[in-house]
Amino acid sequence: MSDLTRRGFVQFLTGAGVLALKVGAIGSLLPMSSCSTYKNLKKLPFIPMSPIQSDELESVDGLNFHIMARWDDIINSNGERYGFNNDFTSSVPFEGKMDESILWVNHEYLYPNMFHNRDVSYAGKRSRSEIIKEMKALGGSLLKIKKSKDGLWNIEKDSKYNRRVDGQSAIPLVAERKISGHSIAIGTHGNCAGGLTPWGSFLTCEEGYMLHFTERNSKGEVIQKPPFNWEQHFKHPGEHYGWVVEVEALTGKAKKLTALGRFSHECATCVLDKDGKTVVYSGDDKEGEHIYKFISEKKGSLDKGELFVADIVNGKWISMDINKQPKLKEAFKDQTEVLTFCREASKLVGATPCDRPEDIVINPHNGDVLVTLTNNKPKGNFHGSILKISEKDSYSGMNFSASDFMVGGVTNKFACPDNIEFDRNGNLWLCSDMSGSDMNRKTPYLPFKNNGLFFIPLSGDLAGTVHQVASAPTDAEFTGISFSPDGLSMFCSVQHPGEKSKSMKSLRSHWPDGGNSLPRSSLVQFYGPVIDQLLGS
Ligand code: FEO
Ligand code: CA
Ligand code: CA
Ligand code: CA
Numbered sequence: 001m002s003d004l005t006r007r008g009f010v011q012f013l014t015g016a017g018v019l020a021l022k023v024g025a026i027g028s029l030l031p032m033s034s035c036s037t038y039k040n041l042k043k044l045p046f047i048p049m050s051p052i053q054s055d056e057l058e059s060v061d062g063l064n065f066h067i068m069a070r071w072d073d074i075i076n077s078n079g080e081r082y083g084f085n086n087d088f089t090s091s092v093p094f095e096g097k098m099d100e101s102i103l104w105v106n107h108e109y110l111y112p113n114m115f116h117n118r119d120v121s122y123a124g125k126r127s128r129s130e131i132i133k134e135m136k137a138l139g140g141s142l143l144k145i146k147k148s149k150d151g152l153w154n155i156e157k158d159s160k161y162n163r164r165v166d167g168q169s170a171i172p173l174v175a176e177r178k179i180s181g182h183s184i185a186i187g188t189h190g191n192c193a194g195g196l197t198p199w200g201s202f203l204t205c206e207e208g209y210m211l212h213f214t215e216r217n218s219k220g221e222v223i224q225k226p227p228f229n230w231e232q233h234f235k236h237p238g239e240h241y242g243w244v245v246e247v248e249a250l251t252g253k254a255k256k257l258t259a260l261g262r263f264s265h266e267c268a269t270c271v272l273d274k275d276g277k278t279v280v281y282s283g284d285d286k287e288g289e290h291i292y293k294f295i296s297e298k299k300g301s302l303d304k305g306e307l308f309v310a311d312i313v314n315g316k317w318i319s320m321d322i323n324k325q326p327k328l329k330e331a332f333k334d335q336t337e338v339l340t341f342c343r344e345a346s347k348l349v350g351a352t353p354c355d356r357p358e359d360i361v362i363n364p365h366n367g368d369v370l371v372t373l374t375n376n377k378p379k380g381n382f383h384g385s386i387l388k389i390s391e392k393d394s395y396s397g398m399n400f401s402a403s404d405f406m407v408g409g410v411t412n413k414f415a416c417p418d419n420i421e422f423d424r425n426g427n428l429w430l431c432s433d434m435s436g437s438d439m440n441r442k443t444p445y446l447p448f449k450n451n452g453l454f455f456i457p458l459s460g461d462l463a464g465t466v467h468q469v470a471s472a473p474t475d476a477e478f479t480g481i482s483f484s485p486d487g488l489s490m491f492c493s494v495q496h497p498g499e500k501s502k503s504m505k506s507l508r509s510h511w512p513d514g515g516n517s518l519p520r521s522s523l524v525q526f527y528g529p530v531i532d533q534l535l536g537s
Contacts, residue, residue: 039425040460045533048467051413051449053440055509057494057524059453059470064528066152067512068145068491069105070520075141075155076162083107083166084115084137085521086493088194088267088419089480090202091145092249094161098486099147102161102249104202105523106191106480107138109211111499112228114518119503128233135167135230138189140204142252153489153525163252165204167212171245174303175258176336180237185256187236188245192285193267193359193419193480195244198278199300202247203257205265207285209241218332218341239340244268244282246302257302260294261320261342269360269369271395278302279395281369283357287376289343290351291360291389293317295396307339310389312352312402325349355381358433359419364426365458367391370405372417374433382444383408383415406456406464408432413466415448419479423535424487428456430466431478431492436500439475451477453492455534469530473497473511473519488535490526497521 046060057065069075073082087106094100112120115137116130126134144159155162165171167187173179192207209215213231215224215238230236242262247254260268263284271279273295280294280302291312296305308317320342322328322335327348332338338345355376363370369389375381388405391397408415418433432452438445453470457463472478476497483490498509498519509519 039427039537041425041427041457041462041534042460044455044457044462044467046467046469046530049469049471051447051452051468052471053449053474054471055474055497055511057470057473057511059526060468060530062528062530063469063526065470065524065526067522067524068153069141069143069155069523070512071137071522072520075143075157075164076160077158080162080164081137082141082523083139083164084110085495086141086523087192087479087495088204089482089491089493089523090194090196091482091485091491092196092200093485094144098484101145101153101485103143103145103491104194104204104247104249105141105143105493106194106204107140107166108192108495109190109208109228110134110137113504114498114501114507117504117518119505122227123229125232131230131233132168134228135187135189135234136164137166138191139164139166139169139187140191140202140247142247142249147484147489151489151527153484153491161250165245165247165252165254169254171254171256173240173243173256173258175339176334179258179336179340180239182237182240185236185240185243186234188241188254188256190241190264191245192265195268195270195280197246197270197302198272200249202249203268203270203280203302204245204247205268205282206241206243206245207264207266209264210238213238213241218337218344244280244302255303258336258339259303259305259307261292261307261339263289263292263342266358267360269362271362273396274394275396277305277396281360281371283354283360283371284343285356285358285374287356287378288353289357290346291354291357291371291387292320292342292346293395307342308398309346309349309351310400310402311350312354312387315392315400315402317398317400318349318351320345320349354387355379355384357387358417359421361420361422361428363388363458364422368405370420372420372430374416374418375408384417386417386420406466410447413448413468414452414454415445418477419481421481421483423483423490425535425537426458427534428458429481429490430454430456431481433477433479436475436496450474453478453481470526474509475499475501476509476511476521483535490531490535492524492526493521494524495521
């Protein structure tokens with residue numbers, strides 16, 4: 001990584017390079033997760049925990065959690081509700097203040113039985129109003145949050161900035177032509193992870209998009225019928241989903257960025273290149289799919305640019321531009337078709353298949369791009385790994401080297417890495433995502449018990465050691481770790497507790513309310529002496 005590139009990168013993280021950019025009431029836009037100096041951790045400020053199987057959010061002594069929002073909470077005076085299965089979180093300062101923020105939270109998917117509080121299968125018959133209610137529970141929430149004197153963040157319930165972007169919102173498709181006959185898509189869903197642009201808008205990624213509408217290939221042949229079957233009442237084109245959606249923090253104005261391609265986007269991680277263009281890394285979370293990067297055409301916009309896919313064997317980024325690739329010209333009628341059927345196009349140009357790329361972060365120590373590869377069970381990879389991509393010249397360069405950064409398994413204490421995030425002191429936090437059908441059930445996963453949250457120091461004597469700090473409730477995973485704009489507070493989603501409940505009469509989880517209550521995915525803030533010591537200066 002050249003000095004110039006690294007300087008641009010640090011400026012993006014600190015916001016130093018963009019203080020002049022203001023969007024409405026948002027002041028300086030970016031999280032101050034600068035790691036230009038990082039703390040050399042000599043001793044852990046906690047005693048790590050062992051894996052646990054319980055229906056509680058368990059954590060090490062000194063690490064407490066505060067629930068900020070639960071599924072179905074009313075968030076504004078219009079009666080809109082906090083959606084189901086919260087995932088990615090990200091926040092920007094409000095009016096430049098460090099104790100007030102606009103927080104975005106994804107709502108990924110739902111299971112109809114718990115959602116409607118009656119035994120109904122994924123594909124089961126629901127009324128039109130029930131399907132509309134499901135659509136409105138997915139997408140994302142914008143929340144105005146404020147830190148109290150005791151350091152806890154809460155949603156300002158009456159704020160005009162609290163709003164939903166959901167499965168019924170009309171969202172323009174930013175594309176060279178109409179897609180399946182439309183320039184506006186109805187709704188966003190399957191929103192897994194995401195990103196934050198250098199100008200302070202949120203990126204939310206449509207990952208499990210094929211759950212709801214029929215997926216076709218470029219020839220129009222059906223590849224998959226939607227298991228959750230919203231098509232019993234709505235016939236929206238499947239090609240309208242699987243995109244990265246950009247959402248303005250203050251207004252909720254959204255658009256689908258088709259130039260970044262259509263696939264199961266886990267995340268969209270932005271970094272500024274030396275010339276001020278934005279580079280966005282994104283993985284396609286499916287066995288044998290690929291890692292992509294997008295280079296914006298202009299500063300301050302992701303509407304146009306060039307998409308590349310990784311040839312990891314040869315360390316090269318391959319252009320997905322139809323005018324540069326004769327094989328794409330032969331197979332597709334135009335660039336919009338290439339982008340809409342990215343999975344087909346990437347195979348024609350020789351992309352390297354991966355073991356389910358999930359989250360992507362930029363290592364503040366050296367600028368490396370770290371990609372979690374969660375697992376590939378059909379190939380015998382049960383525990384996953386973290387891949388390191390080192391760009392040769394700059395983020396917009398065409399050559400890189402790749403190697404294992406860390407592998408999952410008993411030695412490193414985690415299996416199936418999913419979301420990862422660096423804190424302001426340059427340490428890595430990792431969430432595991434063993435699926436509910438594997439966790440505590442199948443041999444390779446038994447030692448890990450419930451999904452966990454892990455702390456991994458990357459400098460000093462403890463560099464590279466893995467320590468579990470929290471354990472999720474039954475069937476749940478931690479997702480969407482993020483830090484407040486000053487880097488001093490930590491947010492996290494607790495997603496899908498009790499997901500594997502076969503019947504409403506035999507709920508597997510009652511987290512967080514206990515008793516016989518329905519389990520509710522919730523947004524939490526971790527706080528306490530462990531957070532103060534790890535995130536403090
Ligand atoms: Fe929604 Fe790839 O995890
Ligand atoms: Ca996952
Ligand atoms: Ca994920
Ligand atoms: Ca997941």
